[in-house]
Amino acid sequence: MTDTLTITRPDDWHLHLRDGKVLTDIVPHTARRFARAIVMPNLKPPVVTVDQAVAYRERILAAVPKDCSFEPLMTLYLTERTSAGDIRQASASGVVQAVKYYPAGATTNSDAGVTDLTRVYPVLEVMAEENLPLLVHGEVVDPQVDVFDREAVFIERVLLPLLQQIPGLRIVFEHITTAEAVTLVRDTPRRLGATITPQHLLMNRNALFKGGISPHHYCLPVLKRESHRKALVEAATSGDPRFFLGTDSAPHARSAKENGCGCAGMYSAHAAIELYAQVFEQAGALDRLEAFASFHGPDFYGLARNSDSITLQRSSWTVPEKLRFGDGELVPLAAGETLTWKLKS
Ligand code: NCD
């Protein structure tokens, strides 16, 4: 049995860091584990210009501990007002790596999102020209569609037409949760990649209701049934380069989660690579963790792989019940649970 695992330092290709004074509570968890992270732009107000992205990046860097080197890779939030000029400026900036599409109303802070993707096709054409990837929150918002089917229906109604209409656009199908999404990525040529979160690899939808309703297991896209979880584990551990690590770590204060209208989002940055290691070990695929966590993402984005490494040790530790989050507190994923892999500092 392997007792230490040294891998090329990983990157997180989908992360929410929020803003303001919580940054100093949140950023260190990611910066200790990952070299880079694609930072989501769903702030209030959203990050829609390069200037806003540059300023946000500076605020994140100010929260990185002195002994870490961490590079935030910034994204712009696609709205119906995003212009060709915004895209060209983003592409030339060297700071913005991608543009994020939220269907309006699909998830946390998505009200400025796009109501009908075909309206922004001209801007997506410019992204294709500039080779700037589109990151997609892949769920329809149609209230007629069952919440557990929203990703599969999105593939049919939005993603397949998009792939056909704008063949030059590189797309990341973010936080995939279904066997349908796995199949689509496998059947599409290389310009479609997908991120997979630790929670969708570890849990199925029973976790939402185990022993009473559990708001800390609510995120979007919502957890799915066991057959989908198995398909995701199979994809993540398969070695297929189009699947890569993206935690979707999304902190919300305890008071916003344990609430009559609880927010969507799980926080995993405190133990992200450790949780993925657990999944890969359970699947008998620890030897494939490095490619999923450290190679496939930079290869897809056309960036260099990291040159330093991290080491995980087989050593049990208990995840804290709560973490500091500005003036409030945060209940992390796997709070109070014992994990088997520990990051060597
Ligand atoms: C994210 C958040 O809180 O910003 N929530 C979530 O459930 N994943 C938004 C998102 O990625 O959907």
Ligand code: ZN
């Ligand atoms: Zn997200």
